[in-house]
Amino acid sequence: MEVRSVSFSYNEKLTGRALNSVSFFVDKGERIAILGHNGSGKSTLTKILGGLAEPDEGSCLIEGVDINKMKFRDLRSKIGMVFQDPENQIVAAMVEDDIAFAPENQGLPSEEIQRRVDTALAAADLLHKKDSSVAALSGGEKQRVALAGALAADVECLILDEPTAMLDPKSRLRVEKILRRIHSEGMTILQITHQIEAENFDDFDRVLVLSKGGIIWSGTTSEFWGKAEELGFELPDEFKIKKILDEKKINFPNDFANFSAPSTISYSEQENEYEKKFKIKNLSFGYDEKIFALKNLSAEIFSGQWLSIIGHTGSGKSTLVQHLNALYKIQSGEIFFDGEKLPQKGEEVHRLRQRVGLVFQHPEDQLFSATVREEIAFAPKNAGFKMQELEDAVLYGLECAGLDKNFLERNPLALSGGERRLVAIASVLATKPECVVLDEPLAGLDASYQKKILAMLGQLRDSGKTVITITHDLDTALKYSDRILILRNGETVREGAPFEVLEEIMNFIEPEALPDVLRMSAEIRKINKNFPLLYDFQDFVKCFSQI
Amino acid sequence: MFLSNINLGQYVPTGSVIHKLDPRAKLFSLIFIITAVFPAKDFFQLSFWLAALCAVVFLSKISWKILLRAARPVFFLVAFTFIFNLAAAYFSGDILTASYRAVFTSARLIVLMMFAIMLPLTTAPLELADGLDALLGPFESFGFPAHECSMMIGMALRFIPLLMQETDKIMRAQLSRGARLDQGNLFQRVTAFFPVLIPLFIIIFRRADEIAVAMEARGYEGGKGRTRRKPLAWNFKDTAAVIISGFAAGIFFAL
Structure with a gap:
C-alpha cells in the first residue's frame, strides 16, 4: 500500500488543510501505528485510507492501483475498517447476522457467507457468542463483533481507528491479543491512535507520527522510544524505568533480590482527621428483583479529599454515585450527607443537587445552548441565582475549568472535544458545589487535556471541595487521589489511601493491566519479600540509587 | 433508569416456532388478523381473538411480562381513547351503552396492538426488513x-x-x-x-x-446484488400459518 502526497481539506479557506502532502508506504503484512494528538488529521487520514473520502490531491494505492478508481466491491474486499465506538458499527440485532453483513453485500452464495462468518467468529474468539443477541454483549465483545464483521469481508488490510479507546483494560488486552494473532497470520494492520500503550507497542513494526496534517516523524518502535518525548508523547513508566535500569546496568529483577527498601520511602497514616462528607450504610439497589447493582454497600467519603472509585464494568460505580445526588432513590440502606439523612424528594433534592455536582461520562454530549455563557448559566439559573450572582457563578465556573472569558460568547458545539468537556465541567462547577463527582472525566481525551483536568481537580480539592472520580485508569487513580474505594459486584472490597489498597488491587486486576510501577515492584516482591509494593515513579527510582 | 422499563418492541430471541416463521408469513398473518379484529362487535367475538393471542404468545415462548412491558406505550393511547370515548358518552346522554362502548373499544385496541407488537418481538430487525423488502418489492417498479x-x-x-x-x-x-x-x-x-x-x-x-x-x-x-446468509425460505409451516390466520379471519367474517 502506498500513500502519495495526499492532501485534503473540508473547507480550505476556513480551516486550512486537514492533511497536507502526506506520503508513506506500507509493506504487505506490516503493522503500523499512526500516532497523533486530537486534531492532527488522524480521522481524515483514516477515511482516505479506507477509501471513504477522496483526497483533493495525491492518491492512495493498493498494489499499484488507485483505490478511488477501484471498483467499490473490489476495494471493500481488500480493506476492512474498525472504528472507535462498537455501537455505531453493528447493524444487526444478532451476532451472526451482523458478521454476515459484509459478505452479504458482496453478493456471495449462502454457504460461502456462513463459512466466512464461522471463520471470522473463530478469529475474534466469539464462537461461544454465536447465537447471542448483540444487546447482551459487553463493550469489549461488541468491539470484537465489529472486528469479526470487518474480517468476514476476507480483507487483506485492516484499518483500525482507536479500536480500544472505549474499552476497559481487560477487554483492551483481549482485543490486542486477537489483533496480534491476526497480524501473525499475515494481515496488514494500520492502527490509528492518540496514545502509546506499553502493552502493545512492541507489536508494531513501525510508527508514523502525524501532526497538523503532516507526517513529522517515522521510524521503528525502538527508534521511537528515544524520540517520544521530543515529539510530545509521554512515555509509559515502564519504558522510563527500563531506560534508567539500562543506564545503571541494573539487572531487573534479580539485582533486587537481597535489597531492602530505603527507609526514605515510608507511607504514613493521615495525620489530619477529616470529617465525613458521606456515610453510606448497607446500601442495596436492584434494577429488578433479581439483578442487584449494589449489595449491602457501606463506605465513608471524607470531606476535602479526592476519592477515586475503581472496579470492573458492572461493579456498581455509576449506580453508587448517582445515589449521592438522589438521582437514584434509596431502596434499602442509608446515606448520610454531612451527618444528615440524604433527602429523597421535593425541593430539598434540588438543593442537594446544587451542593453535590455530578458530571456524567462524556458530558460534552449534553451541551445544548447557543453560547458557552448560557450553557454555564443553566445550572445556577435552575438553582435560583439571579443578576450579578448569576454572572459571578458563570465566571466562577469558567475560571475553575481554566477557560478564559472570550469563550463566553462562543458556540459550545463549535469547540473542540476537549474544550467542550471543560465547558461541561464548568457548567456543573458554577453552582459552587461542595462536592464534585465525575464519571470517567479523562475518557477519550488526549494527554494535554487529561493533564489540564487532573490539575483542575487537584485545585478543587485544595480549595476544600470533596472530589470523587470514577475511573478505569488505575495509574491516575493511585498517583492523584487521596483515597481509593474498590468495588466489586456491588460491594466494597476496600477503602483506603493508595498505599493501603495495593494488595487488593493486585488481587482483582490481571497483571498485564496493572500500572507499570506496581507491576514491576510486585515482580521484585516475588523474589524478595522485603520489597514494598510501590505505585509512585519517583519512589521507585529512589530505590535504584541504593543498589 | 427512568426509561429502561419501556421496551419499544425490541427483538426477544427465544428460538420458538413463531420466531422461526418466515417474516413474510408473519406479515401476511398480521394483516389478516388486524383486518378481522377491527370489525369485532362484542366481547364474545373479541374473546375469540384474545384466545388466539394467548395461543400465539404461548407458542412464541415470550413471557407476558415482557409483552406487557413492550405494550406500555400503547396503554397511553388506549387510556386516551378511553377518556375520549367516555367524554363523548357523557354528552350523548345514554351513559350506560356509551361507556360500555368505551370499554369495548379500548379492549379491542389492546388486543390489536398486542398482535402488532408480537411481530417485532419475534422477528430480528434485519429479518423484518428483508420481509418488508420482499413484500414491497413489486412496488419498486413504480419508483417506490x-x-x-x-x-x-x-x-x-x-x-x-x-x-x-x-x-x-x-x-x-x-x-x-x-x-x-x-x-x-x-x-x-x-x-x-x-x-x-x-x-x-x-x-x-x-x-x-x-x-x-x-x-x-x-x-x-x-x-x-446483496445476498443473504439465510435467504428467506418459504416452508410448509409458513403456508400453514398464513392459512390458519386467513381461515380464522374468514370464519369471523362469515359469522
Whole structure:
C-alpha cells in the first residue's frame, strides 16, 4: 500500500488543510501505528485510507492501483475498517447476522457467507457468542463483533481507528491479543491512535507520527522510544524505568533480590482527621428483583479529599454515585450527607443537587445552548441565582475549568472535544458545589487535556471541595487521589489511601493491566519479600540509587 | 433508569416456532388478523381473538411480562381513547351503552396492538426488513424505494434501545444540573425538555453519520446484488400459518 502526497481539506479557506502532502508506504503484512494528538488529521487520514473520502490531491494505492478508481466491491474486499465506538458499527440485532453483513453485500452464495462468518467468529474468539443477541454483549465483545464483521469481508488490510479507546483494560488486552494473532497470520494492520500503550507497542513494526496534517516523524518502535518525548508523547513508566535500569546496568529483577527498601520511602497514616462528607450504610439497589447493582454497600467519603472509585464494568460505580445526588432513590440502606439523612424528594433534592455536582461520562454530549455563557448559566439559573450572582457563578465556573472569558460568547458545539468537556465541567462547577463527582472525566481525551483536568481537580480539592472520580485508569487513580474505594459486584472490597489498597488491587486486576510501577515492584516482591509494593515513579527510582 | 422499563418492541430471541416463521408469513398473518379484529362487535367475538393471542404468545415462548412491558406505550393511547370515548358518552346522554362502548373499544385496541407488537418481538430487525423488502418489492417498479424503506425500519428498530439509553443518560445529566423536567405548566414542561432534546438530536445525527460510514466500509451499496446468509425460505409451516390466520379471519367474517 502506498500513500502519495495526499492532501485534503473540508473547507480550505476556513480551516486550512486537514492533511497536507502526506506520503508513506506500507509493506504487505506490516503493522503500523499512526500516532497523533486530537486534531492532527488522524480521522481524515483514516477515511482516505479506507477509501471513504477522496483526497483533493495525491492518491492512495493498493498494489499499484488507485483505490478511488477501484471498483467499490473490489476495494471493500481488500480493506476492512474498525472504528472507535462498537455501537455505531453493528447493524444487526444478532451476532451472526451482523458478521454476515459484509459478505452479504458482496453478493456471495449462502454457504460461502456462513463459512466466512464461522471463520471470522473463530478469529475474534466469539464462537461461544454465536447465537447471542448483540444487546447482551459487553463493550469489549461488541468491539470484537465489529472486528469479526470487518474480517468476514476476507480483507487483506485492516484499518483500525482507536479500536480500544472505549474499552476497559481487560477487554483492551483481549482485543490486542486477537489483533496480534491476526497480524501473525499475515494481515496488514494500520492502527490509528492518540496514545502509546506499553502493552502493545512492541507489536508494531513501525510508527508514523502525524501532526497538523503532516507526517513529522517515522521510524521503528525502538527508534521511537528515544524520540517520544521530543515529539510530545509521554512515555509509559515502564519504558522510563527500563531506560534508567539500562543506564545503571541494573539487572531487573534479580539485582533486587537481597535489597531492602530505603527507609526514605515510608507511607504514613493521615495525620489530619477529616470529617465525613458521606456515610453510606448497607446500601442495596436492584434494577429488578433479581439483578442487584449494589449489595449491602457501606463506605465513608471524607470531606476535602479526592476519592477515586475503581472496579470492573458492572461493579456498581455509576449506580453508587448517582445515589449521592438522589438521582437514584434509596431502596434499602442509608446515606448520610454531612451527618444528615440524604433527602429523597421535593425541593430539598434540588438543593442537594446544587451542593453535590455530578458530571456524567462524556458530558460534552449534553451541551445544548447557543453560547458557552448560557450553557454555564443553566445550572445556577435552575438553582435560583439571579443578576450579578448569576454572572459571578458563570465566571466562577469558567475560571475553575481554566477557560478564559472570550469563550463566553462562543458556540459550545463549535469547540473542540476537549474544550467542550471543560465547558461541561464548568457548567456543573458554577453552582459552587461542595462536592464534585465525575464519571470517567479523562475518557477519550488526549494527554494535554487529561493533564489540564487532573490539575483542575487537584485545585478543587485544595480549595476544600470533596472530589470523587470514577475511573478505569488505575495509574491516575493511585498517583492523584487521596483515597481509593474498590468495588466489586456491588460491594466494597476496600477503602483506603493508595498505599493501603495495593494488595487488593493486585488481587482483582490481571497483571498485564496493572500500572507499570506496581507491576514491576510486585515482580521484585516475588523474589524478595522485603520489597514494598510501590505505585509512585519517583519512589521507585529512589530505590535504584541504593543498589 | 427512568426509561429502561419501556421496551419499544425490541427483538426477544427465544428460538420458538413463531420466531422461526418466515417474516413474510408473519406479515401476511398480521394483516389478516388486524383486518378481522377491527370489525369485532362484542366481547364474545373479541374473546375469540384474545384466545388466539394467548395461543400465539404461548407458542412464541415470550413471557407476558415482557409483552406487557413492550405494550406500555400503547396503554397511553388506549387510556386516551378511553377518556375520549367516555367524554363523548357523557354528552350523548345514554351513559350506560356509551361507556360500555368505551370499554369495548379500548379492549379491542389492546388486543390489536398486542398482535402488532408480537411481530417485532419475534422477528430480528434485519429479518423484518428483508420481509418488508420482499413484500414491497413489486412496488419498486413504480419508483417506490422498497429496499431503502425496509432497511430504514430495520435500522430504526436496531437503534431504539440505544437511543433510549442515551435519552436516559441525558435526562439524568440535566436533572443533576438542576433541570425541573416534571414541574410547572404544560408550556414550562415542554420547554424544560429542550435541554434533553437538543443533545439527543445531535447524538442521533452523529450516530447516523458514523453508522453510514461504517456500513459503507463494509461494502453496503443498497439492496442491489446483496445476498443473504439465510435467504428467506418459504416452508410448509409458513403456508400453514398464513392459512390458519386467513381461515380464522374468514370464519369471523362469515359469522
